Structure formats: C-alpha cells, structure tokens
Amino acid sequence: MKYIPEIRFADIDSYGIVHNAKYLIFFEQSRINMFHKIVGNWDWEKRGVLVANQKIDYIHPVRLNDKLEITTWIKSIGDKSLTISYEAHIINDSNKTLSAKSETVIVCFDPSTKLSVIVPKRWRESIEKHGFLNKPSTC
Numbered sequence: 001m002k003y004i005p006e007i008r009f010a011d012i013d014s015y016g017i018v019h020n021a022k023y024l025i026f027f028e029q030s031r032i033n034m035f036h037k038i039v040g041n042w043d044w045e046k047r048g049v050l051v052a053n054q055k056i057d058y059i060h061p062v063r064l065n066d067k068l069e070i071t072t073w074i075k076s077i078g079d080k081s082l083t084i085s086y087e088a089h090i091i092n093d094s095n096k097t098l099s100a101k102s103e104t105v106i107v108c109f110d111p112s113t114k115l116s117v118i119v120p121k122r123w124r125e126s127i128e129k130h131g132f133l134n135k136p137s138t139c
Contacts, residue, residue, distance in 0.1 A: 001037065001132060003030035003070045007062065017061035018068075024054065027086045027102050030070040034084075038126045045111055047120065052081065053105040060090065060099045067091045068099065074132045077124060080116045081107045085135065 005026045013019040035042065062068055069091050075083040084104045089096040110117045127133055 001030075001034045001072045001130075001136075003033045003072060005029055005068055005070065007064055007066060007068060009064060012064050015061075017063055020056070020058060023056055023058070023088070023100055023102065026068070026070060026088065027054075027056075027072075027104065030072045030086060031084055031104065031106075034072050034132060037130055038123055038132065047117075048109045048111050049082075049106040050109045050116075051104055052107045054102070055104075056100055056102040058100050060097050062088075062090060062099050069096075071136055072132075073135050074127050075103065075135075077119055077127065077133070080118055081105055082119060 007018060011018050011022045067090065069089050071087045071089070073085055075085040077083075082105070084106065086100075086102040086104075087098060088100045088102075090099050108117045108119050109115070
C-alpha cells in the first residue's frame with residue numbers, strides 16, 4: 001500500500017534534512033492508513049494494538065521539497081502479533097531513491113483486560129483479501 005506524507009518545515013533538522021525521529025511518525029501514519037483498509041471503522045477502545053518493536057534503517061536523507069512515498073505491507077502474522085514492513089522512497093520524475101526501510105511489530109491488545117489477544121480472524125481475512133501480506137512488486 002502506498003502513502004505519501006507531507007514533508008513540513010518542522011520536520012527538518014539543523015542539517016537541512018528530515019529529522020530521524022520524524023520517520024516514526026511517517027511510518028505510523030502509513031500503518032494507520034493501511035489499518036483503515038484492513039479494519040474499516042476501528043473502535044480502539046475494544047480492540048487495540050501496541051508497538052512492541054520498531055527498527056529503522058536510514059539510507060538516504062530526505063530534504064524539505066522532496067516527495068516521499070512509503071510502501072507498507074504485512075511481512076508476517078503471528079498468533080498475537082503482526083510484523084509490518086515499510087520502504088520510504090524519494091520520488092523524482094521517474095526515479096526512486098530508497099531513503100529508509102523499517103519494521104514494526106505490533107501486538108493485539110484488549111484494553112479492558114490489559115492482555116494481549118490473538119489477531120482477529122476478520123483482520124487476517126481482510127489482510128489476505130487486500131493483498132497486504134506480500135511486498136508490492138513495485139518497490
């Protein structure tokens with residue numbers, strides 16, 4: 001799934017590039033965008049997720065006027081967790097430059113019991129239906 005974040009002046013650090021911590025927000029936005037497709041209208045108070053692990057490899061800097069495109073997919077589904085992968089590319093004309101790649105492990109969580117729970121069957125079916133379980137071939 002593709003997502004294009006807005007690069008704002010506030011995202012830029014003293015070196016004139018996107019600050020490393022901003023990538024967490026870009027990847028979170030991309031993940032939420034994908035989850036809207038998977039879950040639809042999501043009631044976070046009944047079925048939530050927690051970030052258990054986040055890894056980012058920074059490859060090429062992004063500047064203020066760059067167009068960034070993030071590709072997001074589900075790398076794997078466990079009993080109670082999902083591993084989500086991302087690639088962020090700078091898009092210039094017909095050229096793509098890999099800027100960063102990342103993985104997030106999220107755990108399904110029941111806020112009322114404060115316990116982890118299995119990945120809902122409906123989520124698994126929706127992930128399969130939308131083809132999110134495979135890395136898009138256009139990366």
